[in-house]
Amino acid sequence: MTQSPALPLPPPKERRRLREAASLTRAQLASRVGVTSETVRGWETGRATPRGRKGEKYARLLNSLGPEREVTEPHTSVATSDRGRASAPGRSARSRPPARDRDRPRLAERGRAPAPDRGRTTARVTLADRNRAPDRTKPHRPDDATSALDPEQAFDALYAFCAPALVRQTYLLTGRRELARESVERAFQTAWQRWPEVARDRDPAGWVRAVSYECALSPWHRLRPRYRHPEPPPPDAFDRALMDTLLRLPPSYRRTLLLYDGVGLGLPETAAETEASTRGAVNRLAHAREAVAERLPELADPEVLHWRLVELASTERLRAAKPLVVRQAGERRARLWTRAAIAFTALLIGTTVLTVRTAPTRYEPPVPPGATVQGVPPPVAPGPLSESERDLRSKLRKEQQKGPDRLMPQPR
Structure with a gap:
């Protein structure tokens, strides 16, 4: 009969935060406890409860990580926490034995930052730690860290944290390099325009990721001339086959596969997104x-499949623009649309005023249709001229040019 651990266990999100604060992967923590990484994943997501001796060992390990790490080394920077993660294997999928650890580096972890969707509390703490050194005299508090950033610094930190990985993910989603960069920049421009809402969101990285995916999968891109022709495929034959297979999938299937097997979200998070x-x-x-x-x-x-997705996204040199450039472009776009809306409103008001001034102010009955009138004799056509009338006409014609200005009648 199994029993619950004697030591109190923190909530599932706190368990995950303690592990990531200690720069430990699920595989490393699982090897210390003596379980599989899938078991640790279930403990951290709340789908399973630690019990028995393994649960007691897991509780003691978390208890040893918690106070010591928070007082002496509270939440190291993103780059430092990423150094202890396992690196991606080589290019060959056939020569590499499939790992059984589900806590492999995801598409969002390639480069320098952990996945933005690892935990909502962790994402917000990480954004603060990238711009400010933690206070080593007291435990780190996420609210204190995020409140010390102004909107520009917070946006730049979020962009530097998510943009490189989002460009690679969007490239796998669309197969187009320029469209991937444009979609990510458009998503961050939208986030900057609605920054108060994004800053209060529990998962700002997930908010931006959802907008960038929606923009990349928009069917209106088919009408743009620059996206009517396919881009050059990857140079490797296996990469070309994988990209062609991904693009043959329906957009919803492709997005679900990328989020679960590429980014590493759980099924509830994937379904919600x-x-x-x-x-x-x-x-x-x-x-x-x-x-x-x-x-x-x-x-x-x-x-x-996960490793091949990671390698396929890493072979392309996809670079995102600077955060200042994205913010300025978003502000210019907002000003342009604001001026266009003001101009359209002024044109509509002017048209309305002109219509009011030129419209009739009283009722004018329409012209009735014609009707036949009875009893009116038809007009008589003139008959032929007599001999005297013809002489008179010829005389008038001659006198009109050479005769006097006034003709006097002569008696006969």
Whole structure:
């Protein structure tokens, strides 16, 4: 009979935060406790409860990490916490044995930052730690850190934290490099215009990611001349086959596969971001994996598929613009649309005033249609001229040119 651990366990989100604050991966923590990384994932998401000796060991380990880390080394920077993570393996998927650790580096962890969707509290703390050194005299508080940033600094920190990974993810979603950069920049411009709402959101990185995905998958891009022709495919043959397989999937299936197997979200988070039920997200994921495995049998293992997605996104040199450039472009776009709205409103007001001034002020009955009048004799046509009338006409014609100005009648 299993029993709950004697030591009190923190909430699931706090367990995850303590592990990430200690720069430990799920695999490292699982090896210390003696369980699998999937078990640790269930403990951190709240789907399972630690019990028995393993639960007691897990509780003692968290208890040893919590106070010591928070007092002496509170939430190190993102770059420092990322150094202890496992690096991606080589290019060959056939020569690499599939790892059984689900806590591998995701697409969002490539480069220098952990995944922005690792935890909502962790994401907000990380944004503050990237711009300010933590206070080592007292435990770190996320509210104190985020309140010390002005809007520009907070936006720049969020952009530097998420933009490089989002460009790579959007490239896998669309297969177009320029569209990926444009979608991410448009999403951050929208975030800057609605910054009070984004800053108060529990997951600002997820907010921006959802907007960038929606912009990238918009069907209106088909009408743009620059996106009517496909871009050059990746140079590697296997990468070309994988990209072609991804683009053949329906957009909803492709997005679900990227979020779960690429970014590393859980099924509830993936279903919420794709606006589907958990059962629907499971079906989409299963069908997407079947389609990929049918064309590329080497990627039947989800672990190998994840690494191939990471490598495919890393082969392209996708660079995001500077945060200052994105903010200024967003402000210019907002000013342009504001001026256009003001001009349209002024034109509408002027047209209304002109219509009011020129419109009739009284009722004017319409002209009735014509009707036949009876009893009116028809007009008589003139008959032929007599001999005297013709002489008179010829005389008038001659006298009109050479005769006097006034003709006097002569008696006969």
